[in-house]
Structure formats: structure tokens, C-alpha cells
Amino acid sequence: MWIVPDWPAPANVKAIATTREGGKSAGPYQGLNLGNHVGDDPEVVLQNRQWLQLQLGLDTAPVWLNQTHSIEVVNLEQPSAQALDADGSYTAKRHLPCVVMTADCLPVILCDRQGTQVAAVHAGWRGLVDGIIEQAIAKFTVPGSEIMAWLGPAIGPQAFEVGGEVREQFLAYGPAAAEGFQPHGEKWLADLYLLARQRLASASVSDVFGGEACTFSDAEQFYSYRRDGVTGRQATLIWLE
Numbered sequence: 001m002w003i004v005p006d007w008p009a010p011a012n013v014k015a016i017a018t019t020r021e022g023g024k025s026a027g028p029y030q031g032l033n034l035g036n037h038v039g040d041d042p043e044v045v046l047q048n049r050q051w052l053q054l055q056l057g058l059d060t061a062p063v064w065l066n067q068t069h070s071i072e073v074v075n076l077e078q079p080s081a082q083a084l085d086a087d088g089s090y091t092a093k094r095h096l097p098c099v100v101m102t103a104d105c106l107p108v109i110l111c112d113r114q115g116t117q118v119a120a121v122h123a124g125w126r127g128l129v130d131g132i133i134e135q136a137i138a139k140f141t142v143p144g145s146e147i148m149a150w151l152g153p154a155i156g157p158q159a160f161e162v163g164g165e166v167r168e169q170f171l172a173y174g175p176a177a178a179e180g181f182q183p184h185g186e187k188w189l190a191d192l193y194l195l196a197r198q199r200l201a202s203a204s205v206s207d208v209f210g211g212e213a214c215t216f217s218d219a220e221q222f223y224s225y226r227r228d229g230v231t232g233r234q235a236t237l238i239w240l241e
Helices: 043-056 127-129 133-137 164-173 175-178 192-204
Strands: 013-018 073-075 089-093 098-102 106-112 118-123 147-151 181-184 188-189 207-209 235-241
Touching: 013 106, 073 133, 089 098, 089 133, 098 106, 098 181, 098 188, 106 133, 106 192, 106 235, 118 127, 118 133, 118 235, 127 133, 127 192, 133 192, 147 192, 164 175, 164 188, 175 192, 192 207
Parallel strands: 073 089, 098 118, 147 207
Antiparallel strands: 013 235, 089 118, 098 235, 106 118, 106 147, 181 188
């Protein structure tokens, strides 16, 4: 029904990535659409979110975000019934789930080795190049070497076609980013997973897991904006028990 990260996180750190399975959405949103900004019936989306909370046994509802491809990462101190304007969230509070929604962009979750801090990040190419992963890591009170990351379902390196201007923005950060792009006619195929691993490594995060799925090529399991245009959103959540 959902993906449980395969990573050596402390036992009290819980995380899942949803798929299309479950839920009550219909039409192009068929399944467990958790995005209320994509044209689906808001009441159905609310039911999907409530169903997810019930299935996961969460005492507190996840704090949803209004995502705009920014590099804003909010520090969650208490539950919020209202969505917050940010593309990532961090917390050191127990039972307060961080969550991001995606449909090709890269969800990144982070935790420290002691299991006292977690974060979730929505890393599209804009956020990735501008440094949202670094912003999230900066929220932690431990060095990057004490943090581990899991890369959730995103558009894969054989499907994510971009223009040369996207490549140039990454190369402006550092020449090593060239490894994340392969020529594809007059355009390029970008590897979000590799580019994210590079950013994590530059922040001293070497324990990085996940990064195998492709939302674009697996229509049965995942929503994909690049593939379908009008579609739903899956979510990646992390919390402290």
C-alpha cells in the first residue's frame, strides 16, 4: 500500500512514502491523491488524508505544506490545521509528522543517528539547485556526518528531460554536477537522485539510501505530472514516536 524506507534509522523514527493504492479519488486522480491543489474534489482529498492518518495510527495529523518550489523549511513546534507556506519541514517534537507531496519532484527525508530530529523536503530541480536540502540540514543541531537521508520516489534519470538552462544552473554551483546530465538530442536527461546525493555529500551527509523508483515510468503505482499533466500527488512522511 505504501513504501517503507529501507534504511538504518533509529527504531523510533517512522517514515513511509504513499503510492496511488487506497483512497477515494477518481478520474485522473484515481487512488490516494493527497494534493488539494490539483483540481480534485477537496472533500475527497480530506477523506484521503484522514484515511491515511487512521491507517498509520497517527495521533496528530501531518502538517501539510503549500509548496511553491521555494527553499523555505519551517520548524514545526506544534500541530497546524492550516497548511504552511514552505517546501520542507523539520521537527524535534514527537508525534508531529513532517510531510511533503510530489508527483515527479524528489522527496528527501532526513533524521539524525540518535533519533531526535527529522525533516522532510520537497526537492524539485529548482529547490535542489537553490539549496533546499542544505537549508533543511542547517536546521539540525548535529553535523551532517550525524545525519542520514532517504530519497523517495521521483522521476528517474531516463525520463527527466530538461533544457540546457537547467544544466547551466547546476554547473554554476559546481562542475561535478555535469555527472548528473546526459545528452538527449538538443536537451539533457537529468538525474535528480545523483544531483541530490552530491548536495548531501557536500553537507557531509554520506549515509544516503533509496533513489531507485521512477514515478514517470510506473503509472500504476505513482502519480507523475510530467507524464499526465492533470494528476494527483503522493506523499512522503517522517515522524518521531
